[in-house]
Amino acid sequence: MPDQYYPPLRIWVISGTVFIVLFLVVHVLALRYNHALVQKKQKQEATYLLKHVVEHFKKNESKTKVMVLGSSIVGQGIACEEEFDDTTFRNIVMGKVYVPAYYKIVESWIDAKVFDSILKYPPAVVLIEIDQLAYKIKEDTSFFDRAQESIFFIKNLKITTGYSWANYKMPAYCGRSINETIPDSMLAPTISWEARTFEDLCVIHPELKRLREAGIRIILIQIPRPAEIEVLLHDEKKDKQLQALLTAYKLHYQIDYWSYPNKLPYAYFYDQGHLNKKGRTTYSKWLYTKLQKEIR
Amino acid sequence: MHTEELLHKSLTGELKKKVFLDLVGKQHTYGDFFSDVAKMRNLFLSKGLKEGDKIFLSIEGDYDIALLFLTCVLSGFTAVSLDPHINGNRAKAIFEQAEAKACVLEDHLFEKWGIDKSSLFALSKKETQKKGALFKKLLKSSSSEPADESSYPAVLGILENTLTDYHPPSPDSIAYILFTSGTTSDPKGVMITQRNLWAHITTLKNVYGMDDTTRILNNLSFYHADGMMEGPVLTAFCQGTLVRLVKKFEISLIADILASIYKHRISHLIAPPSMLALINKFSEGYEDSFQTPDFKFIISLSAHLEEHLWQNFEQTFKTKIVNVYGLTETVSGSLFSGTSDELRKIGTVGKPVDCEVKVLDESGNALPANQEGELLIKGDHVFKGYYKNQEATDKVLKDGWLYSGDLAVQDEQGHVKITGRKKNIIIVGGFNVHPEEVSEVINTHPLVLESVCVGVKDTVFGEKLIACVVASDPAKLTKNVLRAFLTEQLEINKMPADILFYKEFPKGLAGKVQLKELEKTFGKDQAPDQVQQDLQQEIFRLASSSFKVDANGLTMSDNSQTVNGWDSMAHLHLVTQLEERFNTRFGAAEIMVMNNFKSIEDILKKHLSNA
Amino acid sequence: MELQVFVLLFCIPLVALSWALPESWQRYLGILITTLFLGLYAPESLLILTLTTLFSYYVLKYSTHIAAAMIVVCVVIFSVFVFFKLGLGKTIWIERLLPLGISYYSFRQIHYAMEAYKRKLPAHDLKDYFAYLFFLPTLLIGPIHRFPEFMKDGRRRRWDNSLFSEGLERILYGFVKVIVLGNYLISARGGALMDMLEANGYLWLSTYVDVVRYIANSYIQFAGFSDIAIGLALTMGYRVMENFDSPFRATDISDFWQRWHISLSTWCREYVYFPFYSVTRNYYIGIFFSMLILALWHDITWQYLAWASVHVIGINTWHIYHRSALRVALHRFIIAPVFWGRFITFHFVVLSFVLISGKNGEEIWRTFKILFGFHV
Structure with a gap:
């Protein structure tokens, strides 16, 4: 038992208290400002991607334009047409507008005037990720999510204070294509879902109506999750609610629903929600084929 | 004041x-x-x-x-x-x-x-x-x-x-x-x-x-x-x-005692050598007990501290023992070995502090260094006398000098080594016992003709008391009968460790019991130090070849953690060598516990005594 | 990580109460809080732990033949351990692959049985044994601390400002190691460095960085969690054995195993190597079996077996070399042998870890090819 020097206990008490107070302060600030910050970011990213999509569409006036709206699942799950080696799908041009799913994505689309742009350069088809319309993520109140909030706030402090967007890393146009596979020991999803009703998301209804009036075909797409996770996320009640929702959309805006027919194992995924390169290719091939049939 | x-x-x-x-x-x-x-x-x-x-x-x-x-x-x-x-x-x-x-x-x-x-x-x-005290307190009833x-x-x-x-x-x-x-x-x-x-x-x-x-x-x-x-x-x-x-x-409380050194922030442990011997023997896993910021040293008093135990204990526990010599007649101590380098010399009782000592021969002449004689002490702490016993007082107190009754040698530096005893007293685990006192009690038993009590060396208690008895009716007086009788009459410390029966005692011309002759009949225990030392040296010799270290650098307190080169393979090398050298074979459980020299020695001793 | 934070949260009342309540309540307090924790997060583990604890305690206590009792306890505990390691537990409980902490408490029970056989256990009763196995700070992540030391610390514990402070410091270091060094610096930044190197065409360097990153991360994470466990134990007045002693400073492979995951490697030495040696008198067999158990403790796969074999060969080679004339001869010429010892040991370890970091044989083979320059 060596006679070593250790800080006196009051130092621990003081620094511990300071730490907790700081954490609480940051946390309160995070709760106050994160929401606005995320919307700001989502708007920025959506605007940025939209600009690219529009340019891309302009360059390929002759091809059939398809636009897809969604979250990072879309970013990672759907390939750009250039990624296919063969020329089968060269008559389609894909424009992706995806934003990270921190908060209400649909609101960000409206905020970023995504639908206005769509109408300005109307594509033939607009694909919308079903998850954004059908579900909302239950607010998680676990310690870790709260800590995440605070960390998010600190990380984005520069942006929050309006100091600088200069170093902000905008997303890649085609989204990330990742080679890795999820280890199968990572079970149990951490997200929990709540089903939405048709009336729930009324902000999007006028927009859908506008698209419809402009003669744009709207299709809701389901991007697969690992089969084991799907089982955990869905139940009979939710499926029933989903069915009712889809019927309502069909009735009001003639919107179709495409769901991927096969079940995919873990090997096709990078994590619990995102497809990896292998999965992206498999799914995109199916999607493009179906689109081609639709266009004809 | x-x-x-x-x-x-x-x-x-x-x-x-x-x-x-x-x-x-x-x-x-x-x-x-x-x-x-x-x-x-x-x-x-x-x-x-x-x-x-x-x-x-x-x-x-x-x-x-x-x-x-x-x-x-x-x-x-x-x-x-x-x-x-x-x-x-x-x-x-x-x-x-x-x-x-x-x-x-x-x-x-x-x-x-x-x-x-x-x-x-x-x-x-x-x-x-005691019971109901709480209840009373609660009711606040005044004592009835x-x-x-x-x-x-x-x-x-x-x-x-x-x-x-x-x-x-x-x-x-x-x-x-x-x-x-x-x-x-x-x-x-x-x-x-x-x-x-x-x-x-x-x-x-x-x-x-x-x-x-x-x-x-x-x-x-x-x-x-x-x-x-x-x-x-x-x-x-x-x-x-x-x-x-x-x-x-x-013995079962040794762990608690050692643990308390840290727990209670003890600075000085005061203990007789018999307790130190037991601690030394039954303390496995507690060798770090004295390595606390508060602990200063152990004070050994009341009896002779064997040099072997002293060294072994200090090595094992990495601490210091202060050996104190004193008598009831000098309040408690007089000479101290160990608190400072000047006072310390292992095997001695050190030097007098705040008092004077001298060593006298039989005829009362002061002896030069390195010669054995009786130790005398003079100082403010030397007692006034024995209560209502002028005769006894005069025997031990002359001109302010206390005749200790212990034989001692003083070296050139002034360190005093106790070499023997002049007075007839036996110190059992720190307690002074007059053999006559015990004999006196034994003699009160109706079946005892005569008895003599003798002190014999003991590894744990320093000395132990042996009672030699001549019974009038040997068939009726057994050890147990006598023990039961003595238990009522004597304090626990004064109980003889063993009782031996004789038909008659060897006696001299004057009718006095010849103690030397009597002692021969049961053989005084040998000092075990030498045998122990040889076995240790042999273990060190083999260990030094197995671990590739200097044998002189090894001590009994070393273990696989403290010796460089004592890894698992070298360990087995040593085990095999020991087996060859002592022509024995260790069991699996034994090999597993042989990760320090102390346990190696213990196990070897067990094997050698069985052989 | 998350679970370790929950351990920490449960430890706050545990530590506070352990100083507030009288000495005689300590054992029950520890058992109670751990029971609550396990009941909440891993009831299956609570059940297994309770049953095996009662089993090992009573069999060892009431058997007349201690060697037989020891063997029965070791075999049963080890079988339970292997049963879950093989994934057979999945047939009973789906949620978790392994009951929480089973790797640690199984080995603690075997340690207890072996010490009982050696007759080296201090006097104790059932609640002491329960408190030892239900010791929350080390329950989930080790170290595999030892029963006699636990009893000793229980007797010794006292309030001590500097010890408490030392404990808090260790916890802080632990979190810094795990979060800052491990998660951020090595995983995130190191990963970025690796990607950058690969993107720029430095394939060899990027692979090298990757394998070093793997072992550095394994070390820093595990050492960090051990620090947290040791720190928590310190705040309760217990000194738990260290688990790492700067393993990358090891000058030879035998030295490495005395510095890496010490509580497990000493466990293997004491309870696998020595028993096997004492029975067979062949230290190669002893080393073989201890490395085998060491490998199986991590995972029952061919990769860990291969990894263990490599270490067995390494250790034996080193021992032969160490006692040979070659060493003496070589040492005359080598400048800075300590440096070279460290260099070789480190790279031996790094390369051996490729065997367990790769996902399959193909990937491992590819990594080796790149590292040794055969990859085209």
Whole structure:
């Protein structure tokens, strides 16, 4: 038992208290400002991607334009047409507008005037990720999510204070294509879902109506999750609610629903929600084929 | 003066809240303890006792005896304390001889010793009803029993704790009388004056470097000079804390004792060599016990500390032992080996502190260095004399010089080594036993014709007592019969370790028993040191070749953690070599525990003795 | 990580109460809080732990033949351990692959049984044994601390400002190691460095960085968690054995195993190597079996077996070399042998860890090819 020097206990008490107070302060600030910050970011990213999509569409006036709206699942799950080696799908041009799913994505689309742009350069088809319309993520109140909030706030402090967007890393146009596979020991999803009703998301209804009036075909797409996770996320009640929702959309805006027919194992995924390169290719091939049939 | 200051500080000042005694987990503050001291003082004063009056003490309970002893010492009464477990006849004789003005005894002792309560102020100690005490407190009912002035500790409840006109006792008054071992006809009550006591306590405080941060662990009996003086008295003087862990020392409690060094922040452990020997033997896994920031050193006293044990213990526990030599007649100590480099020399009792010594031959001439003779001590702490025994006093006290009765050699540097004993006394685990006293008790058995008690060397207790008996009817008198008889008559420390029966004793011309001849019949135990040393050297030799280290650098306390090169493969090399060398084969469990030299030695010894 | 934070949260009342409540309640307090924790997060583990604890305690206590009892306890505990390691537990409980902490408490029970056989256990009763196995700070992540030390610390514990402070410091260091050094610096930044190197065409360097990153991360994470466990134990007044002693400073492979995951490697030495040696008198067999158990403790796969074999060969080779004339001869010429010892040991360890970091044989083979320059 060596006679070593250790800080006196009051130092621990003081620094511990300071730490907790700081954490609480940051946390309160995070709760106050994160929401606005995320919307700001989502708007920025959506605007940025939209600009690219529009340019891309302009360059390929002759091809059939398809636009897809969604979250990072879309970013990672759907390939750009250039990624296919063969020329089968060269008559389609894909424009992706995806934003990270921190908060209400649909609101960000409206905020970023995504639908206005769509109408300005109307594509033939607009694909919308079903998850954004059908579900909302239950607010998680676990310690870790709260800590995440605070960390998010600190990380984005520069942006929050309006100091600088200069170093902000905008997303890649085609989204990330990742080679890795999820280890199968990572079970149990951490997200929990709540089903939405048709009336729930009324902000999007006028927009859908506008698209419809402009003669744009709207299709809701389901991007697969690992089969084991799907089982955990869905139940009979939710499926029933989903069915009712889809019927309502069909009735009001003639919107179709495409769901991927096969079940995919873990090997096709990078994590619990995102497809990896292998999965992206498999799914995109199916999607493009179906689109081609639709266009004809 | 210090006693006055101590009392005032404890009753009203800075010491009030400080823990004075920690007795088996129960803590007593200076405030509580010394307010009880003041109460008892008031009681004795109110009964007309004056300075120099004797108070006879014989009670159980560490707190109670410490309280009453310190009351006497601080108030100027003379404490005569006697272990309540002592042989009744002897106790009675001592009690009568003491002529005390007051006594505090265990209730049952009055009857046992046949004491007439009317002849003096008598307090009898009765256990208060413990059960229901809480209940009473809750109800706050006033005690229904009438205040009883003759029963302790109930009497404490009705006394005032104010300290009225206190003045320190005069230096020449007798502080206490301790009866050392002796025969009934020749009891020796050692009289220590206030001057003797405080002079020596000051010496102890200085030589041990004690102050108010000191925490002493001393588990010796408070009826033993080393237990009381180097216990509560020294602690109070230093304004430190005394810790007592267990009511009685047992092997199964060694772990607790060692753990308490850290737990209770002990700075000084006071222990007789027999306890150190047991700790050394049964302490596996606790070798780091003394490596605490607070611990200073171990104080070994009361008996001869074997050099082998001393070295082994210090190596194993990486700590320091201070060997103290002293007698009841010198309060407690006199010579000290170890507190400083100047004093320390292993195997000796060091040098005198605050006193003078000399070594005399048979005819009373001072001897030069390195020659054996009797050790004499002179100093302020040397006692005044034996109580009412001028003859015995004259024998040992001449011109202020105390004849210790121990044979010693002093080297050129002044270190004194105790080499033998002149007086007929046996020290069993720190307790002085007069063989005559035990023989005397044995002889009272109707079937015993005669008996002699002899001291024999013992590895744990230093010495042990062997009783040699000639029975009138050998068929009826067995060991067990005699043991049962002795248990009632003798304190536990004085019980013979073994009883041997003889048809007759070898006797000289004058009819005196020839002890030397008698000892031959059972053979004195050899000093085991040499055999042990050889085995160790052989283990080290083989280990040094297996571990590729210098054999001289190895010690018995080394283990696989401390020796460089003692990895698992080298370990097996050593095991195989040992098996070849000693022509034996170890079992799986044995090989697994042989990860230190100590256990290797133990296992080898077991194998060799079986072979 | 998350679970370790929950351990920490449960430890806050545990530590506070352990100082507030009297000494005689300590054992029950520890058992109670751990029972609550396990009941909440891993009831299956609570059940297994309770049953095996009762089993090992009573079998060892009431058997007349201690060697037989020891063997029975070791076999049963080890079988339970292997049963879950093989994933057979999945047939009973789906949620978790392994009952929480089973790797640690199984080995603690075997340690207890072996010490009982050696007759080296201090006097104790059932609640002491329960308290030892239900010791929350080390329950989930080790170290595999030892029963006699636990009993000793239980006797010794006292409030001590500097010890408490030391404990808090260790916890802080632990979190810094795990979060800052492990998660951020090595995983995130190191990963970025690796990607950058690969993108720029430095294939060899990027692979090298990757394998070093793997072992550095394994070390820093595990050492960090051990620090947290040791720190928590310190705040309760217990000194738990260290688990790492700067393993990358090891000058030879035998030295490495005395510095890496010490509580497990000493466990293997004491309870696998020595028993096997004492029975067979062949230290190669002893080393073989201890490395085998060491490998199986991590995972029952061919990769860990291969990893263990490599270490067996390494250790034996080193021992032969160490006692040979070659060493003496070589040492005359080598400058800075300590440096080279460290260099070789480190790279031996790094390369051996490729065997367990790769996902399959193909990937491992590819990594080796790149590292040794055969990759085209």
